[in-house]
Amino acid sequence: MIKIRNLSKQFGDVNALKKMNLSVQPGEFFGLLGPNGAGKTTTVNILSTLLKPDEGSVTINGLDLLSDPRGAKRLLGVVPQELALYDQLSAADNLHFWAELYGMKGVKLKTRIRQLLELMGLADRQNDRLATFSGGMKRRVNLAVALLHDPDILFLDEPTVGIDVQSRHRIYEILGELHREGKTIVYTTHYLEEVERLCEKIAIIDHGEIKAEGTLESLRQLVQGESEVLVVLDDSSIQTATVEPLPADVRLMDEGLLATGDDVNDLVQKLVTICSARNWKIRDIELKTASLETVFLQLTGKELRD
Amino acid sequence: MIAIALKDLKIILGDRKALLLSFLLPIFLVGLFAFVYGSMGGPREEHPVKLLITDQDQTDLSAGIVARLDSLKSIRLTSMTLEEARQKVTRGDYPAVLVLHKGLADSISANRPGVLEMQYDPARELEMGLLQQAILLPLFELIGRPALQEMIFEEVQGDYPRLDPGLMKQIKNNIEKNFRSGKVSQVLENRNPIIMTPLIPVERASWALIQAVAGTAVMMLLFSVAGLGAGLLAERETGTLKRLLITPLHPMHILYGKLLSTLVVSVLQLVVVFIFAWLVFGLDLSLNPPALLLVAFTTAFACASFGIFLAAVSTSRKQVEMLSTLIILIMSAIGGSMIPLPIMPAIMQKLAAVSVNYWSIQGFFDIFWRELPLWEILPRIAILFGIGVLLITLARVFFKRNLASLV
Numbered sequence: 190m191i192k193i194r195n196l197s198k199q200f201g202d203v204n205a206l207k208k209m210n211l212s213v214q215p216g217e218f219f220g221l222l223g224p225n226g227a228g229k230t231t232t233v234n235i236l237s238t239l240l241k242p243d244e245g246s247v248t249i250n251g252l253d254l255l256s257d258p259r260g261a262k263r264l265l266g267v268v269p270q271e272l273a274l275y276d277q278l279s280a281a282d283n284l285h286f287w288a289e290l291y292g293m294k295g296v297k298l299k300t301r302i303r304q305l306l307e308l309m310g311l312a313d314r315q316n317d318r319l320a321t322f323s324g325g326m327k328r329r330v331n332l333a334v335a336l337l338h339d340p341d342i343l344f345l346d347e348p349t350v351g352i353d354v355q356s357r358h359r360i361y362e363i364l365g366e367l368h369r370e371g372k373t374i375v376y377t378t379h380y381l382e383e384v385e386r387l388c389e390k391i392a393i394i395d396h397g398e399i400k401a402e403g404t405l406e407s408l409r410q411l412v413q414g415e416s417e418v419l420v421v422l423d424d425s426s427i428q429t430a431t432v433e434p435l436p437a438d439v440r441l442m443d444e445g446l447l448a449t450g451d452d453v454n455d456l457v458q459k460l461v462t463i464c465s466a467r468n469w470k471i472r473d474i475e476l477k478t479a480s481l482e483t484v485f486l487q488l489t490g491k492e493l494r495d
Numbered sequence: 496m497i498a499i500a501l502k503d504l505k506i507i508l509g510d511r512k513a514l515l516l517s518f519l520l521p522i523f524l525v526g527l528f529a530f531v532y533g534s535m536g537g538p539r540e541e542h543p544v545k546l547l548i549t550d551q552d553q554t555d556l557s558a559g560i561v562a563r564l565d566s567l568k569s570i571r572l573t574s575m576t577l578e579e580a581r582q583k584v585t586r587g588d589y590p591a592v593l594v595l596h597k598g599l600a601d602s603i604s605a606n607r608p609g610v611l612e613m614q615y616d617p618a619r620e621l622e623m624g625l626l627q628q629a630i631l632l633p634l635f636e637l638i639g640r641p642a643l644q645e646m647i648f649e650e651v652q653g654d655y656p657r658l659d660p661g662l663m664k665q666i667k668n669n670i671e672k673n674f675r676s677g678k679v680s681q682v683l684e685n686r687n688p689i690i691m692t693p694l695i696p697v698e699r700a701s702w703a704l705i706q707a708v709a710g711t712a713v714m715m716l717l718f719s720v721a722g723l724g725a726g727l728l729a730e731r732e733t734g735t736l737k738r739l740l741i742t743p744l745h746p747m748h749i750l751y752g753k754l755l756s757t758l759v760v761s762v763l764q765l766v767v768v769f770i771f772a773w774l775v776f777g778l779d780l781s782l783n784p785p786a787l788l789l790v791a792f793t794t795a796f797a798c799a800s801f802g803i804f805l806a807a808v809s810t811s812r813k814q815v816e817m818l819s820t821l822i823i824l825i826m827s828a829i830g831g832s833m834i835p836l837p838i839m840p841a842i843m844q845k846l847a848a849v850s851v852n853y854w855s856i857q858g859f860f861d862i863f864w865r866e867l868p869l870w871e872i873l874p875r876i877a878i879l880f881g882i883g884v885l886l887i888t889l890a891r892v893f894f895k896r897n898l899a900s901l902v
Contacts, residue, residue: 237741240899262743271734290742334738 190215191236191342191373196245198231198397205231207397208245213375213390215250215341218368220388221377222481224489228397229377233344236375237267250341263291266340270347272327273334274319280306280330281315284337291338305333308363325356332360342373349383361387381481391481393488400488408484415487417477418456421445426469433467445472449483516817520824527828530840543571543841544625547580547592552599552610560595560637569629581614584694585865587857590622590837591615593630593689612690618702618864619837627689634689695864702864704776709859710832712768713852714823716761716798721819723757724802728812740898750894754803754887761795783862786869786876790858793879797851800886807890810900826850831857854879 191213198206206228213219223229234240236247238258247254254261274283284302293301306312309329319327332348345364349357364387368374376388384391385405392402401408422430422445430441439460440447446463448456453476464471508514548564550557565572575583580592594612602610611634615623648667651658658666727749730736739749769791772778780787805822809815827833829843830852836844847853858875861867 239737239740259743262741265741267738267741269734269737271737273734273738275735287738287742290739290744292743 190248190250191375192246192248193232193236194246196232196235196247197243198235198240199243204397206235206242206245209394209397209399211392211399211402213373215373216368216371218364218374218387218389219376220384220391221375221394222381222384222391222485223377223394227395227489229394230346231397232394233267233346233375233377236344237265238262263338264341266335266338266343268332268335268343268345268348270350272324272331274327274330276320277318279316279318280311280322280326283319283330284333287334288337293338301337301339305336308336308366309333310359323353323356325352325359328352328356328360329363332363336367340372342375343367345374345376345378347378348376349378349380381485385481393485395489401484405481408481409479412479412484412487415449415451415479415483416453416456417447417449417479417483418453418460419445419447419475419477420460420464420471421473421475422464423470423472426464426467429467430469435463439463447477449479510813516821520817520821523821524824524828527825530843543569544622544629545571545573545589546626546630547583547589548572548574548595549577549580549592550574550595551577551597552595553597554600556600556603556637557595560634563633563637564593564630567629567633570626581694584614584616586867586871587616587618587860587865589616590619591626612692614692614694617693617695618860621835622837631689695866702860704772704778705860705863706831706835706856708768708772708776708778709856710827710835710852712765713794713798713830713855714827714832715768716764716795717801717823717826717851718819719764720757720761720798720802721805721815721823722802723760723799724753724804724806724819725809725812725815727753727803727806728809728815732812746894746898747891750803750807750887750890753806754799757799757802758795761799762792765791765795778863782866783869783872786858786862786867786872789869789876790855790862790872790879793876793883794851794855794858796883797855797879797886800883800890801851804886804890804893807893807897810897826852829853851879851882854882 191211193209193211196206196209196211197204209228209232211232221229221232231240235242236249236254238254238261241255249261249264252261252264275286278286281302284305285298288298288302302315303312306315309332311326311329311333314322314326319330322330328348332345335343335345349360352360361383364374364376368387376384378384388405390402390404391408393400393408401411419442427441427443427445430446435441435446436459438448438450446460448460450456457474460474461471463469546564548561550561561572561574564570573589577592577594580589583589584592592614594614596610596612599610613623613627647670651666652663727736730739736749740746769778769780769787773780801822805815805819809818827850829839829846830850831839831847832852836847836853836856839847854875858872858879861872861875
């Protein structure tokens with residue numbers, strides 16, 4: 190279990206974390222969401238023992254992170270956003286090197302490397318240099334390194350950035366298996382659909398504070414009363430829509446136009462009027478429940494973050 | 496094309512530190528080399544040559560010679576016993592000792608040669624040339640001219656015993672006049688009245704070869720380790736440093752691991768260079784293997800520590816490149832890798848002691864040229880080791896301080 194109490198961290202004049210409180214239960218798949226500069230990286234860096242907080246405490250499975258960081262490190266597996274691997278070495282050599290740093294050796298080390306290479310679907314490429322791997326394969330090795338010492342808790346920072354759909358789905362499957370094995374997973378990402386799909390519990394962080402925390406359903410209830418209507422358009426209309434100015438409360442999505450409001454009739458009428466005026470062909474109209482994106486935007490605002 | 500040039504200029508001008516260094520470096524090096532080479536062509540009075548003297552004759556004449564040489568601004572004279580002096584020359588502290596042997600005054604009056612001897616280090620030929628140039632004329636004035644005048648006059652008297660005393664006096668006056676006019680002095684000046692004795696056998700390895708091998712090897716080693724040290728910053732850029740810090744490994748062990756790999760490569764590099772010098776130029780590696788191993792190891796250790804120090808104080812690879820170029824060129828210039836130490840101004844020779852190059856090159860000279868026993872080379876080995884320890888200590892401090900910004 191991860192317990193964060195009154196965690197604060199300041200960088201110069203910037204309050205990166207303001208007395209943050211958070212709990213992650215054992216075996217939970219936890220999503221940490223927030224716009225750029227919200228405090229996600231600072232939180233993960235403190236939990237990974239890379240940074241020391243100015244105030245507050247963190248316990249991991251009852252172990253105080255600040256007084257026993259080395260002990261805590263053995264419980265943690267971290268998958269950084271960067272591909273923190275050696276391109277000049279083979280996949281097996283990379284795993285061998287990182288495993289040794291966790292004190293693994295002999296048969297145990299070899300067996301674990303073999304297991305992980307099979308789990309990642311890379312057994313047949315284990316002796317190839319990483320430089321010859323695709324982005325998706327490297328991401329899988331990146332994940333395997335974090336699992337070498339079989340940690341109880343896994344921190345994943347944007348583990349699917351820049352990879353193809355197949356590799357992403359393979360990683361989802363692996364994470365699903367790890368979750369079923371009982372591992373606690375803390376996941377940060379910009380892809381909200383990943384959080385909707387994978388996480389049991391979600392915290393939305395902004396300006397160093399937890400703005401909301403709970404299951405996907407409980408977060409959706411925060412914007413209850415709000416409805417979303419999606420007007421699905423044909424391809425040529427979507428093409429035209431990309432260059433047409435739209436009202437501020439209507440968003441262009443991949444499939445068509447989306448409007449959010451408390452009166453479904455008004456929303457439908459509004460979207461149909463827009464489409465008729467521009468001769469856009471409507472293929473379908475969907476009434477959607479509030480998405481995580483709606484909740485996210487409502488809690489963090491639409492202002493651009495750098 | 497212009498757009499590309501403008502973009503590049505904008506990027507170059509944007510990196511102020513790099514820009515400043517790229518202008519400062521050539522200015523500094525031009526200044527340094529101008530200072531060194533300028534001193535070679537300048538008046539000798541401004542850069543006196545060190546000379547030891549041993550007066551075993553202890554006569555008025557020998558005391559006069561010592562006083563005369565001591566009055567010369569182009570020489571810095573120090574008196575000591577022959578044994579001490581020979582030791583200092585052999586160890587490379589002084590280029591030569593002028594020995595005024597017992598019986599000097601008697602020999603001069605009896606017109607016998609072989610009483611004035613210069614025992615010197617053949618590795619310092621250039622200084623020897625300057626020394627001889629400085630002392631020959633004064634010595635000739637003191638001991639050569641009166642004796643020669645007297646000899647010529649006695650010859651004339653012996654050949655023509657019946658000459659008129661008035662004519663004889665005129666001949667004597669003419670001889671003295673010719674000597675005073677400098678005609679005879681010029682002829683005799685070119686004949687060295689000093690017996691030259693090399694203290695180190697000339698059949699040993701060429702000092703130029705030792706200078707070339709040791710000087711170049713150390714300089715290239717420094718460039719090589721700077722690149723290896725930058726590997727730490729490459730780990731930062733790829734994110735592996737962050738991952739290393741997340742493992743149970745102590746952060747300082749990352750630094751020590753880098754040091755160890757750099758040290759191994761450095762030792763191998765030196766081994767390859769010396770084996771090459773042995774195979775191609777015949778450098779005798781069997782002279783003092785323990786000392787050679789220790790000097791090579793401590794040189795590699797000091798250089799590897801320098802590489803790690805560079806990586807710890809810098810926060811980007813660009814900074815490592817600029818800093819290493821600046822520091823290595825300065826150390827190599829003042830430490831004797833680029834210019835042999837003896838021809839440098841005295842102040843530069845003193846400054847040389849702050850460089851790794853100096854202690855290493857002198858260590859190799861101790862082995863191959865001076866053929867000193869191990870215990871006499873140990874102080875230089877200890878200093879090289881000390882430089883390494885100091886640089887690692889500083890690297891630890893900077894690495895710890897920069898750790899937060901590295902992740």
